Amino acid sequence: MVVKLQVYKKSSPNGKITMYLARRDYIDHATHVDPIEGVVSLDPNYVQSRNVYVQIVLQFRFGREDDESMGYTFLKTLYIGNTQVYPPVTDITASEIQRNLMAKLGNFAFAFSIDFPMLASPSYSLQQGRDDMGALMGLEYELMAYVGANESDIHKRSTSRLSVRRLVECPKALYQMPPPRSSLSKTFFTCSGALCIRASLPAPVFRPGENVPVSIIIKNQTSREVKRLKVKVVQQAQVPMFSLKEVKEQTLIKTDEPITLAPGVSVERNVTLMVTAPSKTKHGEVFLQAKAKSEDPDVLAPSTIPNPNVDFADIFGIHVNYVVRVKAVFGALTGDAVLDLPFTLAIER
Structure with missing residues (x-):
């Protein structure tokens, strides 16, 4: 051969x-x-x-x-x-x-x-x-x-x-991490009680083009009605050498569902979003993996995996990560409850 x-x-x-x-x-x-x-x-x-x-x-x-x-x-x-x-x-x-x-x-x-x-x-x-x-x-x-x-x-x-x-390259140890889970309990000035949100993903690592299933439980223990549920995948980018606080966020895909969640009521939702590079806008806003050739297709930038021996503030260049953001919306005056679920976006080598 x-x-x-x-x-x-x-x-x-x-x-x-x-x-x-x-x-x-x-x-x-x-x-x-x-x-x-x-x-x-x-x-x-x-x-x-x-x-x-x-x-x-x-x-x-x-x-x-x-x-x-x-x-x-x-x-x-x-x-x-x-x-x-x-x-x-x-x-x-x-x-x-x-x-x-x-x-x-x-x-x-x-x-x-x-x-x-x-x-x-x-x-x-x-x-x-x-x-x-x-x-x-x-x-x-x-x-x-x-x-x-x-x-x-x-x-x-x-x-x-x-x-x-x-x-x-995503380290194998990240694939073996527990699936992301998070919860939030938030109170508001304009009403009594608290809104509780729990959300989870089935795996810690996803690849571009894959579906990301999100399981959500909302318990409305406030005196106001929840009117909308928004779920989206967000790319977050930082330039640590310039600022550790400034984060550029760009929505990749989102859903916006009207719901009527009265006080004392709970609801469960399963939402599936596909992680993929969005179509071109007037000005580019999403970070991609650098292309070998200009005609290559757009591929989302994989999550940055920092060297454990390097101080984050010393990183020269761009740091990219991803979150699934769940937002329960009450409407004007009351405010919103927002929960982020971080995950790793990896590309097979």
């Missing part, structure tokens, strides 16, 4: 340096991220006494390009994880793929291995809206191999660049 292996290749504009990768998607396992392993081939007559480096470039756009004005940009670029490939300064235990590539490319092909930054988040991007033209909020990674006298001596003509993605 012949096994066909795809290799990604990118040369610098002057053709003097070429980078090879066996893959462009790397899995974030929460405790660690798969290292980027590849091979760089070079022209020794061009490089001469200079060095060849490989570096990860992290680009975090925290606002729309269309909103930039007066020279102000919503973009932060970090050059991180630099490693010297030539002349070799460390011993690399080459993988089988790297050994095969070096054998094919000749004496001036060198293996490298470089790690993603621990503090950065996965590759996310804002959904492209119908009226969006420029770059949108999101986090992207790029691998860069270049020739220079030192690490900061970078010239476009002798630089090879390949985009890579950091994708989330």
Whole structure:
């Protein structure tokens, strides 16, 4: 049997340096991220006494390009994880793929291995809206191999660049967690008694496109009548490095049911919602997993699984999670009772 292996290749504009990768998607396992392993081939007559480096470039756009004005940009670029490939300064235990590539490319092909930054988040991007033209909020990674006298001596003509993605894998331990359950008892200034809500999900983890069944019990022990029951799936996004309190919420799907729940009456409801990326709006509001190709379908950003050794406030990038929100509505003056059920959205790798 012949096994066909795809290799990604990118040369610098002057053709003097070429980078090879066996893959462009790397899995974030929460405790660690798969290292980027590849091979760089070079022209020794061009490089001469200079060095060849490989570096990860992290680009975090925290606002729309269309909103930039007066020279102000919503973009932060970090050059991180630099490693010297030539002349070799460390011993690399080459993988089988790297050994095969070096054998094919000749004496001036060198293996490298470089790690993603621990503090950065996965590759996310804002959904492209119908009226969006420029770059949108999101986090992207790029691998860069270049020739220079030192690490900061970078010239476009002798630089090879390949985009890579950091994708989330849901740890198996999360699948074994108890199903989400929560309860709420709320009192109101304009009436006596309390409203009690209990809600539960059948599993702690769901995948995009799956149905999410929600079991709800409401006990109206107030002196007012409950008029509506609203249930929705909400994507919550934060940028911890800017604010730990500001949370951007976007409704993915919802139901709005009129009910007549008189004082002293209880009701049970089973609601099923499908977790999927919404159709495009005027401006994108939902975070997606970054695409390998622009024509790829929209896939909701999976829940961010933070590294347990990293302080949440130090995370550089976007943190995404999901909740099912149950809201009992009394109407004007009295107020609402809101209960959130968090769950994990995972994508199979």
